Amino acid sequence: MMIPRKEAGYRPVNERIYDFGEVEQTLNQEDRKLQASRCMDCGIPFCHWGCPLGNKMPEWQDLIYKGKWKEGIENLHETNNFPDFTGRICPAPCEKSCVLALHEAPVTIRENECAVTEIGFTEGIIKPQPPKTRTGKKVAIIGSGPAGMAAAQQLNRKGHLVTLFEKDNSLGGLLRYGIPNFKLNKNIIDRRLNQLEEEGIIFKPNTEVGKHISGKEILKSFDAVCIAIGAGHPRNITPEGRDLKGIHFAMEFLSQQNQLIMGETVEAASLISAKDKHVLVIGGGDTGSDCVGTSIRQGAVKVTQIEIMPQPPVGKNPATPWPYYPTILKTSSSHEEGCTRKWSLNTKQFIGQNGQLTEVLVEEVEWVKDESGRMNMQPTGKTEVIKADLVFLALGFTQPVHEGLLNELGVDYDARGNVAVDKTFKSSIDKVYATGDAAIGASLVVRAIALGRKVAEEIHKIL
Numbered sequence: 001m002m003i004p005r006k007e008a009g010y011r012p013v014n015e016r017i018y019d020f021g022e023v024e025q026t027l028n029q030e031d032r033k034l035q036a037s038r039c040m041d042c043g044i045p046f047c048h049w050g051c052p053l054g055n056k057m058p059e060w061q062d063l064i065y066k067g068k069w070k071e072g073i074e075n076l077h078e079t080n081n082f083p084d085f086t087g088r089i090c091p092a093p094c095e096k097s098c099v100l101a102l103h104e105a106p107v108t109i110r111e112n113e114c115a116v117t118e119i120g121f122t123e124g125i126i127k128p129q130p131p132k133t134r135t136g137k138k139v140a141i142i143g144s145g146p147a148g149m150a151a152a153q154q155l156n157r158k159g160h161l162v163t164l165f166e167k168d169n170s171l172g173g174l175l176r177y178g179i180p181n182f183k184l185n186k187n188i189i190d191r192r193l194n195q196l197e198e199e200g201i202i203f204k205p206n207t208e209v210g211k212h213i214s215g216k217e218i219l220k221s222f223d224a225v226c227i228a229i230g231a232g233h234p235r236n237i238t239p240e241g242r243d244l245k246g247i248h249f250a251m252e253f254l255s256q257q258n259q260l261i262m263g264e265t266v267e268a269a270s271l272i273s274a275k276d277k278h279v280l281v282i283g284g285g286d287t288g289s290d291c292v293g294t295s296i297r298q299g300a301v302k303v304t305q306i307e308i309m310p311q312p313p314v315g316k317n318p319a320t321p322w323p324y325y326p327t328i329l330k331t332s333s334s335h336e337e338g339c340t341r342k343w344s345l346n347t348k349q350f351i352g353q354n355g356q357l358t359e360v361l362v363e364e365v366e367w368v369k370d371e372s373g374r375m376n377m378q379p380t381g382k383t384e385v386i387k388a389d390l391v392f393l394a395l396g397f398t399q400p401v402h403e404g405l406l407n408e409l410g411v412d413y414d415a416r417g418n419v420a421v422d423k424t425f426k427s428s429i430d431k432v433y434a435t436g437d438a439a440i441g442a443s444l445v446v447r448a449i450a451l452g453r454k455v456a457e458e459i460h461k462i463l
Contacts, residue, residue, distance in 0.1 A: 003034050005105040010333050017296050020181040020261055023333045024088070024111075032115045035108045036064035042099045046323040047109060050097030052450040053086075055079045057094055057109055064116055073120040076113065081150045081449055082192060084121075085175060087114025088184050090446045091286075097323035104315070121191065128198035135159040137463045140222040142209045142405065145173025146445050147436025148228035149192070150452030151459075152201050158460045162201045163222070167208035169264055173230060175445070177255035180290050182297070182333075186262065210405030219409075224431050224459045227419060228452065229405070231437035235395040237282070241350030246357035248272055250287045250394035257294050275299040278387045280360055282306055282347055283394030286332070291392040293334030304340045304386055308377070310367055311343035348383065350391070360386045397442040416441055424458040425451075433459055 008025045010016065016023050027035070039061035047057040056075060063072035076083050087110055098106035120126040137160045141148045144166040156162045170176055172189040197203060209218055218225055234249045253272050260266055274295035281288045281295075284307030295303050312329045320327045335341065349361040364382040367375045399417030400406060406413075412420040412428035418441050419427055419434035427434050435455035436448040 003038055005038065005100075005108060006031060006035060007108060008111055010336070013337050016182065016333075017337050020257075020297060022088075022185050023182050026115060026118070027111070029115075029119070032112060033065055033067065036061040036112055038100065039065070039107045040099065046097040046099060047094040047107075050093040050323060050325070052093070052444070052447045053080045053453075054450075055094065055113075057098075057107070060116070061107060061109070061112065064112060069116060069119050069123070070125050072116050073125050076116065077126075081153050081453065082146065083113045084117040084188050084192070085146060085184070086446050086449070087111070087117055088188070089175075089179060091325075091444065093325050093446075096325050102322055126195070128195050129157060130199045131157055131159040133159050134161060135463065137161070137223045138163070138221070139459060139463075140165060140209075140218050140225045141228055142218075142225065143173060143228035143230060143436070143438070144171035144203075144205075145228060145230050145436065145448060146175060147230075147438075147448040147452035147455075148173065148226070149196065150449045151226050151228060151435060151456045152452075153196055153199065154453055154456035155459060156196070156199055156201050158456075160223075160460070160463060163204060164196075164201055165204045165207050165209050165213075167206070167211075169206055170262065171203060171205055174251075177258050178251055178287075178290075180254060180294055181258065181261055182293060183290070186258070208404070210408050215405050215408040219429075219431060222431075223463060224433065226455055226459060227400075227406070227411075227427070227432065227434040227438050228436045229400050229438050231397040231399055231418070231442040232401045233397055233399045233417070234393065235398050237347060237393065237395065239347050239349050241352060241357070244350050244352040244357040245355055246352070246389055247350060247391045247393070250281075250283070250291050250392045253392055254287070254290055254294060257298075272390070273298055274303075274390055276301055277389040279303045279390045279392070280306065280386055280388035281392045281394055283392075283396070284309065284341070284343070285394065285396065287396070288392070288394035289332040289334045291394055292339045293332075293337060295390075295392075296334070296337045296339075300390075302340070302387075303338065304342065304388070305335075306342045306345045306347075306362060306386075308346055308365065309343065345384070346377070346379070351385070357388060357391060360388045360391060362386060397437070399441065400438040424461075425455040426458070 008027045010023045045058045060072045060075040092110040094109045095106040100106045141152045142165045152162045152164045279295040279300045281291045314329045345362040346365045351359040364380045366378045414420040421439050425433045435451045
């Protein structure tokens with residue numbers, strides 16, 4: 001009641017749009033203690049229920065408040081391998097279900113999580129923890145995103161010898177290639193990978209299982225195989241003109257920018273640049289927002305983002321009451337940097353000249369509930385033409401890529417095209433497990449870490 005919620009906030013817009021440095025600022029330790037002190041003696045801590053990892057918020061907030069940083073860091077790591085990742089890029093379902101969210105001023109859990117981890121690294125509290133003994137069992141983890149990294153660390157600490165395979169040049173999956181540096185500096189991933197390597201995990205970058213090495217070979221060489229390749233198949237739309245130049249999937253654009261920053265080679269012919277262009281982002285989620293921020297930094301003339309769904313309400317939404325995750329209007333740091341946002345628009349046609357995109361025809365739609373309560377889209381006939389030299393399709397992902405490894409192994413798929421698994425994350429093939437987005441479809445980083453931990457527990461039981 002006496003201490004208000006205080007956020008660290010962002011760097012000034014007129015400064016941050018010229019670089020790819022992290023936009024979020026940090027509070028000092030005293031401010032952090034005060035923010036942690038706002039965590040109350042709840043009868044039932046719903047933050048704990050809202051977190052896929054089951055982080056013990058009341059416990060480690062209390063430890064921070066008392067200045068017991070080391071104990072706070074240890075408590076946090078009991079349930080979360082990488083609080084430095086989630087402290088930056090998690091949408092914080094814990095905060096949405098915090099009891100203080102009833103008054104729209106929840107505890108700054110996500111920022112506290114990031115801050116306490118930084119103290120852990122700067123003061124040398126977070127150290128490699130190699131196992132004292134080895135079991136002699138070997139595990140292959142295919143895919144080095146958050147699910148693969150979490151599973152690898154958990155299994156390695158149990159004493160199994162873990163090899164982490166990654167098809168790209170560097171490890172980290174979408175954390176490295178999909179999330180812009182202004183949200184997650186890649187040094188944050190590198191220091192965790194250093195920790196994993198010092199704990200004894202073997203890294204195999206530039207190794208695509210199913211291409212450079214066969215699935216059969218992997219099955220023969222390891223006691224268990226865990227597929228953590230993510231849901232890499234992007235959702236597409238096919239209006240007239242889809243084959244025009246200038247239309248790209250969001251991840252092509254975002255990963256290329258990250259490659260350039262890391263100094264990786266990008267072929268000049270495939271270079272996508274928003275400089276001096278009119279950019280249209282189709283899709284209103286976080287990936288779309290990342291395309292907005294990246295386009296602005298590259299020097300776009302104008303950026304427009306459209307969404308097929310109606311504009312969500314501002315502040316509170318009776319349809320998604322506390323403690324559920326609220327469907328409300330979300331304004332990201334990228335939106336604040338200069339972006340026109342429009343809702344209830346369906347893409348009807350891509351228009352171009354000489355094979356190059358110049359405009360996009362969109363139609364306004366209405367969403368109407370039928371007798372069963374389902375929302376149905378109805379065209380209104382009202383159309384609009386948006387000038388666009390460059391379009392990014394940020395429509396999410398449908399399933400893991402089947403071609404290559406998954407089809408070679410012969411795993412079964414569920415109705416949505418994900419790897420079908422039982423409650424122990426075991427696939428239809430003996431010794432083969434799947435976790436993260438590969439098993440449940442595209443989801444949150446926090447859920448990927450949680451599933452990586454769970455699959456590790458199941459594999460350990462069998463081994």
